[in-house]
């Protein structure tokens with residue numbers, strides 16, 4: 605279930621957020637972009653069964669709604685709440701570009717005993733958070749790591765690349781079906797994506813820019829254009845593509861974008877909307 609199909613601009617879509625249902629229950633939250641809180645209710649879903657949170661990176665349009673969504677879970681009744689959260693490691697003190705905390709530090713800044721929302725841990729229901737930081741450095745020969753394997757549910761992760769923001773790509777396998785989430789990704793992350801997405805039933809690809817020179821130069825250091833999206837989907841042998849994190853430029857030029865992707869990729873391609881439900 606796509607809860608947020610948009611990006612950072614307030615252009616009518618909620619920002620990036622996806623909920624993965626396993627045997628009908630909403631187990632896995634992938635990113636937590638602003639606006640997803642409202643879409644969750646509109647979709648008549650709750651996070652009552654959600655125990656896994658996968659953050660692709662810590663930009664606001666992917667992580668800014670976490671407090672709202674956690675609180676919605678806390679007040680939805682039931683007993684104690686336990687979330688296991690995975691996300692990228694931080695930049696550390698010595699870095700080029702912007703500073704990003706690790707995912708565990710990010711959660712501590714929000715919900716820790718001296719965090720901004722420290723009260724939330726014991727407000728409506730006791731909340732326990734288990735944080736895991738995933739190395740987000742792109743290696744020359746990228747290898748994915750299994751971060752969870754339980755009752756047939758397998759989640760693997762690999763470093764992505766998204767400008768100066770540490771980023772992680774996730775793949776979820778269950779009952780013979782698989783979904784890969786690219787996250788926001790630039791050209792340096794594509795070898796890792798190609799490796800982890802191999803043979804996926806569904807690849808959710810964040811689509812922000814037009815083919816060059818259609819978008820601002822700086823955006824190509826952060827995102828992947830349509831031509832390269834199609835080529836990657838073809839090379840990884842994925843079965844279908846869902847474009848999400850749709851920018852106004854992509855929305856306004858969707859025929860051109862789809863044509864460009866289809867030059868490389870022959871399988872089904874669609875554009876997500878908020879509350880689009882896709883069966884891989």
Ligand SMILES: [Zn+2]
Pocket residue numbers: 611612620663665666788849
């Ligand atoms: Zn984004």
Ligand SMILES: [Zn+2]
Pocket residue numbers: 661663766769788
């Ligand atoms: Zn981003």
